[in-house]
Amino acid sequence: MYQNLDLFQTSGxxxxxAGSRQAVVAQNIANAxxxxxxxxxxxxFSEAVKNSGVGAMKMTRSNHLHGDTKAAVVARVIESAAEPAPNGNSVSIEDEMLHSVEVTREHSRALAIYRHGLTVIRATLGR
Incomplete structure (x- = not known):
């Protein structure tokens, strides 16, 4: 039941x-x-949503024109623009730690949205 609501799909x-971003940060630190x-x-996530067309029109019936039946946010891995060291490595531990904190906040925000949605539904149902 909850999986069909856009709020829960978006928070998921x-x-x-955020998990994909954290995996890339961990990989960067491991290869420092x-x-x-x-x-x-x-x-x-906000940049990924802008580039994915998730906010565009959706096709709810087969005879609708120019709609998308299923838009998804894809985590695209790109090469960082950081300046490489003399050995060719471009990992900066300081930058990776900042990215890790940003990802943690993004994940916490997603969980807070999910929890709030459940609270609203429980209050609506009187539970």
Whole structure:
């Protein structure tokens, strides 16, 4: 029942996106001493939503024109624009720690949205 509501789908997508971003941050930190490793990054959820067309019109019936039946937020991994060190590695531990904090906040925000939605539904149902 809850999975069909857009609020829960969006908060779930936001939490999954944060998990993808955290995995990339962890990979960057793990390869901080690897010569030639180029740091990767995943854009924030808001940027991913802007580029995915999720807010565009949706097709609810087959005879609707120009609608999308299923739009999804995709976590695209891109190479970081950081300046590489002499050994070719572009990982900055300080930047990765800041990205980690930003991702943690994004994940916490997704969970707060989900919890609030459940609270509203429970209050509506009188439970």
């Amino acid at each position: 997508a936001m939490a999954r996106h 001493d690897t010569p030639g490793f180029r740091a990767l990054q995943v854009p924030s």
